[in-house]
Amino acid sequence: MKHTAMYEESDLLPLSGLQHLAFCPRQCALIHIEGAWCENRLTAEGRVMHKRVDEREHETRGDVRREYGLHIRSRALGLIGVADTVEFRRDGSVWKPFPVEYKRGSSKGDNPCDRVQLCAQAISLEEMCDCDIAAGALFYGETRQREDVVFDHALRTLTGDLARRFHELIERGVTPQPVYGAYCRSCSLLADCRPRLVAGHRSARAYVQCVLTNPDP
Numbered sequence: 001m002k003h004t005a006m007y008e009e010s011d012l013l014p015l016s017g018l019q020h021l022a023f024c025p026r027q028c029a030l031i032h033i034e035g036a037w038c039e040n041r042l043t044a045e046g047r048v049m050h051k052r053v054d055e056r057e058h059e060t061r062g063d064v065r066r067e068y069g070l071h072i073r074s075r076a077l078g079l080i081g082v083a084d085t086v087e088f089r090r091d092g093s094v095w096k097p098f099p100v101e102y103k104r105g106s107s108k109g110d111n112p113c114d115r116v117q118l119c120a121q122a123i124s125l126e127e128m129c130d131c132d133i134a135a136g137a138l139f140y141g142e143t144r145q146r147e148d149v150v151f152d153h154a155l156r157t158l159t160g161d162l163a164r165r166f167h168e169l170i171e172r173g174v175t176p177q178p179v180y181g182a183y184c185r186s187c188s189l190l191a192d193c194r195p196r197l198v199a200g201h202r203s204a205r206a207y208v209q210c211v212l213t214n215p216d217p
Contacts, residue, residue, distance in 0.1 A: 007078035013166060015072070015081030017157070018120050022113035023168050027189055036192050065092035074075070074124040077163040084122045097125045099136040106142045111183075112158060114138050115149050119159040122151050137212035 013032070020028035030036040032165035058067045059085075065088040073080040084102045088095035097123045101114065108114055115138070122133040138147045149155075169176075187193065 007075050007167075008072075009075070010078040011167075012073055012075070012078055015074075015079040015120050016123070017166055018079065018119065018162050019113045020119040021162055021169070022090075022116045022182065023111070024179075024187065025169065026178050026193060026195075026209060029169060030189050031103055032170060032191060033173055034136060036189055064088070065090075065095060066078070072121060072124040072128060076126050076127060077120055077123060077160065078167055079120055079124065079163060081121070081124075083125070086125065097122075097133055098128055099133070100123060100139055100146075101137045102141065104141045106140050107147050107190045109137070112155070115155060116159050116162055118149050119125055119151050119155050120163065123159065125131065192216070 018029055018033050020031055058065065058088050060066070067086045067088065070083045070086050071081075072083050083099050087098040087100060089098055090096075099118055100136055101118045101121065103114055118136050118138060122136055123132075128134050128188045133151060135148060136172040138149060139145075140147065149159070180195040184190055184193070
């Protein structure tokens with residue numbers, strides 16, 4: 001698949017930010033604009049899983065060659081990052097890429113954030129290898145199962161839209177207001193974000209008063 005170069009190398013943003021944006025725009029801004037990060041049990045387990053994958057370099061078994069920790073970038077999306085694993089599968093004399101992303105937990109169901117991250121990796125590999133990639137997979141450590149992902153038109157369109165929104169968010173440099181939801185409880189930035197306290201307050205005075213009377217996030 002051909003992709004039109006849109007961004008200079010100096011404008012490339014972390015590919016992982018696309019997953020953060022799809023999960024929560026405020027989380028994305030806290031990490032990529034304000035430089036906030038706080039590790040909890042979930043992020044620590046995820047970091048250990050990725051470290052184990054990235055420590056390996058490559059292996060070949062039959063018609064599948066696996067590259068680990070592969071550096072990738074897309075100038076069409078304006079993203080740069082590292083793919084956990086890329087399986088190059090032999091098709092005659094050609095090795096076709098098949099990206100595999102490792103996640104600590106379980107499938108997020110209808111939430112597309114993991115699929116968007118994987119699709120961005122596929123688009124990056126298409127640019128770099130001048131090829132078409134139809135599908136990839138997500139491996140979830142909690143269930144020890146692979147989830148196949150087809151890179152159809154809808155997912156590619158969503159990935160491109162989120163990439164543009166990511167660049168616009170960074171250019172504006174403004175952190176969005178929080179929207180509290182059940183997903184907040186698994187976020188390592190919950191204490192910094194304080195979504196139940198910040199959302200809906202009309203003044204700094206009201207916010208400070210609420211913090212004093214309710215110190216829990």
